[in-house]
Amino acid sequence: MEVNIEIPSHFLCPISLQLMRDPVTISTGITFDRDFIEKWLFSCNKTICPVTKQPLDDDLSFVITPNHTLRRLIQSWCTLHASYGVERIPTPTQPPTITHSNISKLISDASKSPQQLRYTCLQRIRSSIAPATTRYYSSRCKNIIVTCGGIQYVANVLIEKDATRREKEEAVFILAQMDGYDQEFKSVVLRNDDYADLFIDSLVGLLSSESSSNRERENAIKVMKMVYSVADPTRLGSVEHEMFAHIVRVLRDKVSKEATKNALKLVVELNPWGRNRVKAVGSGAVHVLVELLLDERLDRRISELALVVLDQLCGCAEGRADLVGHGAGLAVVSKKILRVSHVASDRAIRILSSISRYVGTAKVVGEMMEVGVVAKLCLVIQVDCSSKTKERAKEMLRLHSRVWKNSPCIPPHLISSYPTN
Template sequence: MDYIDVPSYFLCPISMQLMGDPVTVSTGITYDRENIERWLYAFKNNTCPVTKQVVFDADLTPNHTLRRLIQAWCTLNASHGIERIPTPKPPVDKAHIVKLLNDAKKSPHTQLKCLGRLRSIAYGSERNKKCLEAAGAVEFLASIIKEDEEVGLDTGIEFNKVKDEALSILNHIQTSETDLRKLLGDEGDFVEALIHVMNGENYQSRTHAIMLLKAILEVGDPVHLITIKPDFFFGVVHILQDQKILNQASKAALKLLVELCPWGRNRIKAVQAGAVSVLIELLLDTSEMRACELVLIVLNQLCSCAEGRAELLKHGAGLAVVSKKILRVSHTGTDRAVRILSSISRFSATDRVLEEMLQAGVVSKLCLVLQVDCSLKAKDRAKEILKLHSRVWKNSSCIPPHLLSSYPTC
């Protein structure tokens, strides 16, 4: 394409690119629709990028005159390789979505077709997501997800396909905190439905379910967090075990455990669901920093109870892999790993465990912590552990001489 000067008023002030769908905000400045919608909805700004004035009304007025001028300019410069911008379709409005939802409610047989249209709208723009939420799409999609399977069998519709589609759309909408609270306060029915999906076989739907659960429980109060049922933890463990699950979903599952394990008997529920063994296997298989940090944070929480410590010691690689991550992940990872070893040494230090800590190199790694640059808290905890069992460890031949020299005196 030949170089050609573009009139400055044809360019969007945000991207400085030719506007394909010029719209004017309440401050009188014209932007390209896609750019200003991303600014207002995705980046959650409420000001005009040029004037910095508050945009009180998010409705964007199409600037048809400017669009026609741009199209005419494109036509005149076609010989220079300029393609004419197409006339944009009218944006979806709330009334259109309400009609679509009402049509879907009338007949279960039309639901899949309507969901396909809702998906297209949701993926269209950030503005469309807000419009869907305002029209009641969140409640409609949640009702499908909660629907009993027998309803689908009675009507002859592809029940699982409909539910999977509804889950996908709801996850993409990125529901507001207000609507998330409504879903959480729905007598637990919606959370129960998501837990059921999370324990199912469709890995994509399970991914969507864990992402939604994370968003919902993040706005929950302590009552909701304390009363989470054991099935939830079995579902989370199932997700962490599944190699088909996306890394984003695995991290969401780990973050949920971080949030939930401090509350009530949730640590016991997680341990009983097999979380400790799965977390150790994850530590063995991953070297990604944030994933390792999250695993170590959860393991530290679970090792604050006797059941969690017993499960870690039962695993053949438990002590070794925790020790291995010290000084290899981050300051956070090192701190949590030392805390885990502190819990073991203070509350579960049988003769067998103390000998295993020697043989697995745990004691040597703790001595190394005292010699290198890491947090003072980690150093203090390592020193406490070494002092606590110095009678058993200090004269052991398992500790290399260059590390033994740093062994603290009692």
């Protein structure tokens, strides 16, 4: 660059006094070149703004925001002065690369001085794996974080008694992004019972706190699902009733679609143990699932998961009693047959088969006829369904043929489909 070209002062980084190549703005409103401000904050461990001297560890945070407007102005200025030898600065294509060494140092420094650097470290880790980054870059950063002991560090923050609310919020967000690292997650969180209990208690605290935001609850339920998906049978079979109460509350509050899916997946993980089914039913799970299925706008995958859980719960007497006791229970299950997917139809038929076989009183059989269950069963044996689903439908029709066969509730064109033997 020619020395006689004067660079506008607002294009210069306040730290390096050189033309900014990747201008970013921190929470005090001052813009710097990314390389230099990150070195100031993360390598030099500074906790004040280099220009204003304002502290950055209280109400202000270490959020670094790209200043796209200023970058474009700098690029235009470079283009305008190209004849003087000024090279145009490139447009950044992805967040700055993190390395094993700088993340290791960051975690090491934060472990030695948790009060000063813990939040800084969490912010740095979060920014490198945020969903907004490219998939390749995010995956690469996750690998670095895992090999540097990042999962261990973040998990430790979550169970620390002196960790602040915002630190725990950052920690649970980071852990929620680490799906796919099951073995690493298991070796950290479930390495011994005492540590696992503290970790799960911390998640329960986030789920139960009235001050927790929906985003915090969404992340907490996802991490809870991740924990139990790699837990051993002993832990899976000894879940407290309180846990199911919090899961059901997430479903009832409709925190978000992702939270609902993860809550349902978590219950699916826990329900193979009979005692857990009874606890889930006792927490009001059947009622909440029926109310969930009544939503006409329900996502297909959520409908399938809800029916899977309902099928599991109908494997116990308490679950069947709650379903038939709900005014819309049998009707909504019947309605999902042939309207959502083959998976949903299969699960709905399984649910009705359990009710038909074990709770087939005159009242229940009569209600099944009134809400259209019988007509749906006749349709199932005619359409493209699995052989097992059709066999269950035929079995139910035969079981209650004395009540249903001559019922006016069956449309005339379906009478010929009614199994005679």
